[in-house]
Amino acid sequence: MTNLKVSNLQHTYPNGVVAVSGVNVEIEQGEQISVVGQNGSGKTTLVKHWNGLLKPTEGNVIVGELDTREHSVNVLARKVGYVFQNPNHQIFAASVQEELEFGLINIGLDEEEIKKRVDLISEEFGLVEYLETNPYRLGFSIRKSVAMASIIAMEPDVIVLDEPTTGQDYLGIKAIRLAIKKLKEQGKTVIVVSHDMPLVAEDTDRVLVMCDTELIFDGTPSKLFSDQSTLEKTNLLPPQITSFTQRIGKAKTNESLLSVEEAIDAL
DSSP states (O other): OEHHHHHEEEETTTTOOEEEEEEEEEOTTTTTEEEEEETTTHHHHTTTTTTTOOSEEEEEEEEETEEGGSSSSHHTTTEEEEEEESGGGGGGGSSSHHHHHHHHHHHOOHHHHHHHHHHHHHHTTTOOOGGTGGGGGSSSSHHHHHHHHHHHTTOSSEEEEEEETOOOHHHHHHHHHHHHHHHHTOOOOOEEOOOHHHHHHHHHSEEEEETTTEEEEOHHHHHHTOOHHHHHHTTHHHHHOHHHHHHTTOSSOOOOOOSSSHHHHHH
8 A cells, every 4th residue: 555645845946946835745545636736836846756756855755655765766666657748758668569568577577477467558558559669650649648558557556647638639538537447446546637627527536736836725626616716826727517507506505516417417
């Protein structure tokens, strides 16, 4: 079990810019979390601390029993997998198969287990026909799927997805949301950094809102989209169905309807 604990976190970049300040948050194994906020609010800086890509300037980040200050990315990656927003920052192998195998080799799996996992994950993400192809000969959407599949194949307890639906078409978004659902069923912690409010509303259970380097909200999507003060401060827009039900007075005063199904039930 890998719980996450952030205590009084501050991160200052070498140029003196403070990107995260005074953040305290705890995440238990199996939670589905979204981290939202405008560009520059500190959300990506925050999540990069969970697998050691960044180290605290002040405060502590604990992953399971590990203090991230004292352990390398390679050690922390066994517990927390990070999928970059831009797959080009992650992919380097000469074929899709080699990319999927790379992390599995690094964590010391035998050939039989590696083959089993590559077969399963390539089938799940529709990558079978591309296994011998150089990832950079594939479209952006498929490269994002390769990057995500390569991390999920390692089976970390926690998976961080940075803007997973950006640049994806309808089928790509559908596949990602299905993958998140499967990870939830497996008891994995999924942390999604996203501007995709329907994804936030329907596929995560808890939202962390970053604004001007600080964590200003921690609660359910329903409560967030009913909190006009936070929405106005962060320029976040609720999903269209949520806005519609609020306008016609079908939402409760302290909670919002998040999906078409909920709206139909309320009518």
